[in-house]
Amino acid sequence: MTALLEIKGLKTEVVSADGNVTLIADINLNLAAGEVMGLVGESGSGKSITGLSIMGLVDKPAQVTGGQILFKGQDLRKLSEREIRSIRGNRIAMIFQDPMSTLNPVLRIDTQMMEVVHAHEAISKQAAWERARDALGMVGIPSPEERLRAYPHQFSGGMRQRVAIAIALLMSPELIIADEPTTALDVTIQAQILSIVQKLARDRGTALIWITHDLSVVAGLAEKLSVMYAGRIAEQGLTADLLRRPMHPYTNGLIASLPAHNKRGSRLKQISGTTPSVANMPRGCAFHPRCASATQLCLSPPPLEPVEGRLLRCFHPVTEGALS
Amino acid sequence: MNDRLEIRNVSKRFTRKSGIVERGAEYIGLKAPNPVVRALDDVSLTVAQGEVVGIVGESGCGKSTLGRVVAGLLKASEGAVLFRGKRLEDMSARDAEAARLQVQMIFQDPSSSLNPRQRVHEIIGAAPLHHGLTTARELDDYVSRQMERSGLDPSMARRFPHQFSGGQRQRIGIARALAVQPDMLICDESVAALDVSIQAQILNLFLDLREQLDLTYIFISHDLSVVEHISDRVVVMYLGRVVEEAPVAELFSHPNHPYTRALLLERPSLDPVQRSFSAIEGEIPSPLSPPSGCHFHPRCPLAMERCRVERPELRSVGTRHKSACHLND
Ligand SMILES: Nc1ncnc2c1ncn2[C@@H]1O[C@H](COP(=O)(O)OP(=O)(O)OP(=O)(O)O)[C@@H](O)[C@H]1O
Ligand SMILES: Nc1ncnc2c1ncn2[C@@H]1O[C@H](COP(=O)(O)OP(=O)(O)O)[C@@H](O)[C@H]1O
Ligand code: SF4
Ligand code: SF4
Ligand SMILES: [Mg+2]
Ligand SMILES: [Mg+2]
Numbered sequence: 001m002t003a004l005l006e007i008k009g010l011k012t013e014v015v016s017a018d019g020n021v022t023l024i025a026d027i028n029l030n031l032a033a034g035e036v037m038g039l040v041g042e043s044g045s046g047k048s049i050t051g052l053s054i055m056g057l058v059d060k061p062a063q064v065t066g067g068q069i070l071f072k073g074q075d076l077r078k079l080s081e082r083e084i085r086s087i088r089g090n091r092i093a094m095i096f097q098d099p100m101s102t103l104n105p106v107l108r109i110d111t112q113m114m115e116v117v118h119a120h121e122a123i124s125k126q127a128a129w130e131r132a133r134d135a136l137g138m139v140g141i142p143s144p145e146e147r148l149r150a151y152p153h154q155f156s157g158g159m160r161q162r163v164a165i166a167i168a169l170l171m172s173p174e175l176i177i178a179d180e181p182t183t184a185l186d187v188t189i190q191a192q193i194l195s196i197v198q199k200l201a202r203d204r205g206t207a208l209i210w211i212t213h214d215l216s217v218v219a220g221l222a223e224k225l226s227v228m229y230a231g232r233i234a235e236q237g238l239t240a241d242l243l244r245r246p247m248h249p250y251t252n253g254l255i256a257s258l259p260a261h262n263k264r265g266s267r268l269k270q271i272s273g274t275t276p277s278v279a280n281m282p283r284g285c286a287f288h289p290r291c292a293s294a295t296q297l298c299l300s301p302p303p304l305e306p307v308e309g310r311l312l313r314c315f316h317p318v319t320e321g322a323l324s
Numbered sequence: 325m326n327d328r329l330e331i332r333n334v335s336k337r338f339t340r341k342s343g344i345v346e347r348g349a350e351y352i353g354l355k356a357p358n359p360v361v362r363a364l365d366d367v368s369l370t371v372a373q374g375e376v377v378g379i380v381g382e383s384g385c386g387k388s389t390l391g392r393v394v395a396g397l398l399k400a401s402e403g404a405v406l407f408r409g410k411r412l413e414d415m416s417a418r419d420a421e422a423a424r425l426q427v428q429m430i431f432q433d434p435s436s437s438l439n440p441r442q443r444v445h446e447i448i449g450a451a452p453l454h455h456g457l458t459t460a461r462e463l464d465d466y467v468s469r470q471m472e473r474s475g476l477d478p479s480m481a482r483r484f485p486h487q488f489s490g491g492q493r494q495r496i497g498i499a500r501a502l503a504v505q506p507d508m509l510i511c512d513e514s515v516a517a518l519d520v521s522i523q524a525q526i527l528n529l530f531l532d533l534r535e536q537l538d539l540t541y542i543f544i545s546h547d548l549s550v551v552e553h554i555s556d557r558v559v560v561m562y563l564g565r566v567v568e569e570a571p572v573a574e575l576f577s578h579p580n581h582p583y584t585r586a587l588l589l590e591r592p593s594l595d596p597v598q599r600s601f602s603a604i605e606g607e608i609p610s611p612l613s614p615p616s617g618c619h620f621h622p623r624c625p626l627a628m629e630r631c632r633v634e635r636p637e638l639r640s641v642g643t644r645h646k647s648a649c650h651l652n653d
Contacts, residue, residue: 042519043490156607186382186546188604191590213519216549216592257524259553260593264572267531268553270524274489 002073004207005031005054005175011066012053014278021278023049023062024231026304028311031224033174034205036198038218038239041228042275047211050228051177054209055094056084071175090120093168097180099160102167103152109136109163110148116170135166139196158189165196172204179211194221215254219243227251230276230286237310247307247317249291285314293318326409328508328540329371329394334403336364336389359612363389365564366403368638371508376534376541378555378572380548380587382608385561387544391510394542395429425455428501432513434493438485444471444496445481452503467503473536474499475529491522498529508540509533515550527554548591552576557644560584563611563619566638570645580647583620618650626651 010027013020024046031037041047052058054069056076069076071092076084088094096102104112113132117123123131129148136144139162152160161181168176178197182190198221200206210218218225218239225239227248235248246252253271255261262268273290276282282289284299291298293316304313338361363386371377379387392398394405396412404411407427412420431437438447449467452458458466468478474495485493494514501509511530515523527550533539545551551558551572558575560568560583568581579585586604606623609615615622621631630650638648 042521158607186608187548187587187590187592188382188608190592191604194592214592215520220592254520257521259527259549262553264553265531267528268524270528271521272525274491274522275519 003030003070004033004035004072005029006070007054007067008070009067010050010053010064010069012049012058012062013065014062015065016061020065022231022281023278024053024228025066026232027053027067028233028304029226029236031175031207031209033207034201035224036201036208036210036222037224037226038215038222039209039211039226039228040213040215040218042213044275044277045228046231047213047228048179049231051094051179051209051211054177055088055092057088057094086120089116089168089173090171091173092175092177093171093173095161095164095168095176095178095181097183099157099164099181100152102164103160105152107151108148109150109152113148113167113170116167120171131170132166135169136163138169138200139163139166140192141166158185158192161185161189161193162196165193169200173206175207175209177209177211180213182217183212183214190217197221215243215258216260227254230281231278232286232313233304233311234287234314235310235312241310247310247312248314249293249316249318250287252318253290326406327370328373328375328408329369329542330404330406330409331367331369331390331394332404332406334364334367334390334393334400334405335362336386336393336398337362337401361611362564362614363611364393364400365614367561367564367566368403369559369566369569371540371542373507374534374538374540375557376543376555378551378558379542379544379561380546380551380558381561383546384563384608384611386564386611387546387561388512390561391429391512391542391544395427395510396424397429425504426506427508427510428504428506429510429512430494430497430501430514432516434490434497434517435485437497438493438500440485443482443484444476444488447485447496448481448500448503451500452505455504457503457505470499470503473502473533475525489522491518491525494518494522494526495529498526498533502533502537507538508542510542510544512544513546514543516545516547523550530554548587560587563609563614565619565648566646567620567649568645568647569638570642574642574645578642578645580641580645580652581649582624582626582651584647586623618648 007027007029011025012023014023027050039047053064058064110129110132114128117128117131132148133144136147141147141162182193197208201208210222212218222239225242226236227234229250235242235251242251246255256269257271271290276286285302288294288298297315302313302315304311367390381387393400407423412423415423445467448470449463452466453463467481471478471481476495476499515526518526543551543554555572557571559566562583568584579588604623617633618631618636621627636648636650638646641647641652
C-alpha cells in the first residue's frame with residue numbers, strides 16, 4: 001500500500017549570498033489515509049516551517065532545498081505553481097492558528113466559501129451554496145443558512161476557527177495540516193473543535209497533521225507523534241509508545257516536566273537551559289547543552305534511525321523512562 | 325487574626341465614556357447609553373497569609389480584572405478590598421503606599437510589560453530606589469541580588485529586554501516585582517506564553533520563592549494542570565462570578581458545580597489512549613448581556629426552570645468547599 005503522504009529528507013533553508021541557514025532538515029514522515037499525526041516541539045523548532053514546506057507556502061528568503069514530498073506517490077516539489085495550486089485548498093488544506101489569515105474581513109461568509117468551491121470546481125451557484133451550508137453544519141455552527149450571511153467579525157474566536165475549518169473541508173481534502181488551530185482558544189472551545197476533527201478523521205478518512213506545542217492536545221487525538229527539536233525530528237512513532245516510554249532525552253524531559261507527572265506542589269522535573277536559535281545552533285546534537293546524558297560522542301550529529309518500532313535521533317537513548 | 329487579603333462583595337463595571345455629542349443623543353433618546361460590562365459581579369474571597377489561591381475560568385470571565393483590582397491597578401465599582409483587615413482608604417497615605425507596594429503583579433506577556441528602551445538594571449532598580457529600599461551607592465549590589473534570586477546572570481544587567489529569551493524576560497518581570505519586597509504576588513497567566521520546558525523552570529522558581537520569602541500568591545491561569553500543581557485552594561469563575569471554591573485536592577476529586585465538572589472533563593490529558601473528545605455545548609456567552617438567573621444555564625446539562633430566573637448563592641457544600649448551584653438545595 002502506498003502512503004497518502006511520504007516525506008523523505010525534507011530540507012528548508014534561508015538562502016542568501018553569505019551562505020545558507022538551515023531551518024529544518026532530514027524530516028521524514030509517513031501518513032496513511034485517515035491517520036492523525038501530532039507534530040510537537042517548542043517555539044522555533046520548525047513545526048510551522050514543516051507544514052508550510054509541505055504546502056509549498058514558505059516565504060522568501062526561506063525555500064525548500066532538498067528532499068521529496070510524495071503525495072500519493074507524486075512529488076509535490078516537481079509540480080508547477082499552477083499544478084500545486086490545484087492541489088492546495090482542494091486535496092490538501094491548511095488551517096492556521098489565526099482564523100483571520102484564512103478569512104477575509106470584508107466579505108460575507110457565503111461569498112468566501114463559494115469562491116473557494118468555484119476556484120476548484122465548475123458547479124452551479126446553488127450547489128456551491130449547499131456545499132458551504134453543509135460544511136458549516138458539519139463543524140457545529142447552528143442555523144448555518146443564516147450564519148452564511150454574516151461577516152467574520154460577527155463571530156466569536158471559536159466560531160471563526162470553525163468557519164476556517166469548514167472552508168478547509170469544502171473540497172473534502174484527503175489531508176489537512178492544522179497549525180495550532182486551538183492554541184488561542186479556551187479549553188471548552190478547544191474540546192469542541194477537537195471532537196469535530198476527530199469525527200472527521202474517523203468518518204471520512206481524512207488524514208491530519210496536527211501541529212501544537214502542547215503534548216496533551218495530541219495525546220488523545222493522534223495515533224502517531226513526531227517530536228521536533230531545533231529543526232530536526234528527535235523522535236517519531238506511535239503516540240502511545242512515545243508517551244509511555246520516551247527514548248529521546250528531550251521527549252523524556254518534556255513529559256517528565258508536565259505538572260500531571262509531578263507530585264502536587266513539588267518542584268517539577270525541569271530541562272535546564274533554553275532553546276537554541278537557528279543562527280546559533282550547537283554543533284553535533286543540538287540538544288547536547290541541555291542533555292544530562294550527553295557525551296563526547298554527541299558533538300557529532302546523531303542520525304535518525306529506526307529503533308524499537310520508532311525513529312530516534314540519539315546516541316544514548318533513555319532506558320529507565322520519564323515516569324519512573 | 326486577619327486574612328492577608330479579603331475581597332468583600334466587589335463588583336467592577338466597565339463602560340465606554342460617551343463623548344458630548346453622544347451624551348446629547350442619549351439625552352434626547354436618539355441613542356441608547358453605552359453598554360455596561362459587569363466584569364466582576366459581587367465577588368467575595370479571602371486569602372490567608374502564605375496561601376496560594378488559583379483562579380480558573382474561560383477567557384473574559386473576569387480573572388484579570390480581579391487581579392488588577394487587588395493590585396490596585398483598577399478601582400472597584402462597589403465593595404471593599406481589605407489588606408490585613410484594613411481598606412487602603414482608611415490608612416494614612418504612607419501606610420497605603422506601603423500596603424500597595426506589598427502586592428505586585430506579574431503579567432502574561434513578558435515583552436510587552438517591559439520598557440524596551442530601559443536596560444534591565446534600570447527596569448529592576450528604579451522602583452526600589454524611588455521608594456528608598458536601597459541607596460544609589462548600593463544599587464548595583466541590590467539589583468544583582470534580585471537577578472540572582474530570579475535565576476538571571478547579574479552580568480547581563482546592562483542589556484536591553486530584547487536581548488533575552490522569553491523565559492529570561494519573564495524572570496526579569498519577576499525580579500522587578502520582587503525588588504520592591506512584596507509579600508504577595510498576583511501572577512496573571514504568567515507561564516502561558518512560555519514553552520513547556522521553560523514553563524517548568526518558572527513554576528519551580530515560584531515554588532522556591534514561596535518557600536524562601538513566605539510569599540502569598542493569587543495564581544490566575546486557564547491551565548488547570550498548572551493551577552492544580554501550584555495552588556492550595558482553587559476558585560472557579562464564570563462570567564464575573566465565583567461559582568465554586570475549594571481546597572485543591574477536594575476541587576479536583578469532588579467538583580460540585582456542573583461547570584467545574586465540565587471543565588475537568590474537557591481538560592486534555594496525557595493518557596496515551598485514544599479518547600473521544602466530548603464538549604460543553606455552546607459558546608461562552610457575552611459578558612455584555614449575561615444570561616439571567618444562573619449565568620451557566622444555557623450550557624448546563626442539568627438546568628431547571630428555576631435556573632433561568634434565580635441567581636444561585638455561593639454556599640457551603642463541605643469543609644471549606646463552596647458552590648453556587650441550585651442542585652445543592
Ligand atoms: N521565511 C523565513 N525566513 C527566515 N527564517 C524563518 C522564516 N520562517 C521561519 N523562520 C525561522 O525558522 C525557525 C522555525 O520557525 P517555525 O515558525 O517553523 O517555528 P515553530 O516550531 O512553528 O514555532 P512556534 O511554536 O513559535 O510557532 C525559527 O527560528 C524562525 O525564526
Ligand atoms: N478596561 C476595560 N474596559 C472595558 N471592558 C473591559 C476592560 N477590561 C476588561 N474588560 C471586560 O471585562 C470582562 C472580564 O475581562 P478580564 O478580567 O480581562 O477576563 P479574563 O482575565 O478572565 O479573561 C471582559 O468582558 C472584558 O472584555
Ligand atoms: S545524542 Fe547525545 S546530546 Fe543528543 S539527546 Fe542523545 S544523549 Fe543527548
Ligand atoms: S444553578 Fe442550574 S443552571 Fe446553574 S449550574 Fe446549577 S443546575 Fe446548572
Ligand atoms: Mg508555529
Ligand atoms: Mg486575562
